[in-house]
Amino acid sequence: MSDRFEVRVPGRTRHLGVIRQFFRMLVEDSDEIPFDEDEISEIQLVLQEACMNVIRHSGGGSYLDPVRVVFQFETDRMVVEVYDRGQGFDPESIPVPDADALQEGGYGVFIMKQAMDRVETRRDRDGFVLSLTRMFKTAAGSGAQ
Amino acid sequence: MNDSSHVCRAEGQLIGDAARRLKDELKEILSGGQDVLLDLAGVTFTDSEGLGALVSVFRSAGIEGRRFVLCAPRSNFTALLKLTRLQRVFDVYPDVDSARQALGEGVC
Numbered sequence: 403m404s405d406r407f408e409v410r411v412p413g414r415t416r417h418l419g420v421i422r423q424f425f426r427m428l429v430e431d432s433d434e435i436p437f438d439e440d441e442i443s444e445i446q447l448v449l450q451e452a453c454m455n456v457i458r459h460s461g462g463g464s465y466l467d468p469v470r471v472v473f474q475f476e477t478d479r480m481v482v483e484v485y486d487r488g489q490g491f492d493p494e495s496i497p498v499p500d501a502d503a504l505q506e507g508g509y510g511v512f513i514m515k516q517a518m519d520r521v522e523t524r525r526d527r528d529g530f531v532l533s534l535t536r537m538f539k540t541a542a543g544s545g546a547q
Numbered sequence: 548m549n550d551s552s553h554v555c556r557a558e559g560q561l562i563g564d565a566a567r568r569l570k571d572e573l574k575e576i577l578s579g580g581q582d583v584l585l586d587l588a589g590v591t592f593t594d595s596e597g598l599g600a601l602v603s604v605f606r607s608a609g610i611e612g613r614r615f616v617l618c619a620p621r622s623n624f625t626a627l628l629k630l631t632r633l634q635r636v637f638d639v640y641p642d643v644d645s646a647r648q649a650l651g652e653g654v655c
Contacts, residue, residue, distance in 0.1 A: 501631070
């Protein structure tokens with residue numbers, strides 16, 4: 403299996419539900435993609451956080467420069483790529499939130515790292531790319547914890 | 548449930564402006580001297596910004612000497628608490644009745 407899907411929405415918070423539901427439609431009740439409801443919920447959260455980063459911090463995400471997300475399904479994994487034209491960021495430079503400090507923000511990248519097996523970045527001709535990989539439990543023995 | 552508790556029902560998506568509005572409303576109730584029980588059964592989606600708003604309310608409750616409890620979260624909210632490791636911060640009950648009982652009996 404190697405299927406590729408792409409969705410673009412205007413860079414407004416209220417439109418991000420389209421991306422979340424697009425993902426759900428791709429994987430729900432699929433015989434080939436073994437995500438259960440808990441995993442779907444986690445990955446929908448990751449999508450929201452990644453796309454909000456584009457809208458908030460990256461200078462992209464407008465009606466002229468939409469949020470673009472690509473889903474690539476392989477036999478043992480799903481790779482999500484989130485594109486923007488901003489300066490980008492290094493996921494490793496983002497501090498881990500301290501639960502005891504009751505932080506009101508700073509959870510976005512932490513959520514991505516917790517939910518996904520790989521959080522990577524690169525630059526290509528389309529700009530900054532945030533690449534998020536989630537292994538299938540049946541193929542990898544276990545997914546992200 | 549005691550007389551100084553207030554049940555709030557949130558609906559829809561707890562993100563962006565909606566989260567900020569809810570935060571302000573809940574803080575106002577707390578500052579009026581009431582505990583707050585927030586029923587999340589109607590909340591279809593919450594992101595980290597929405598959760599941050601609830602953390603802010605939780606902090607205000609502590610300052611006011613009141614209690615702030617949550618009930619009936621959907622799978623999205625449960626995932627959010629797990630991934631942020633904030634599940635041990637909030638008192639979360641499966642339904643309104645058990646949350647009411649906990650508030651009334653001073654369990655939480």
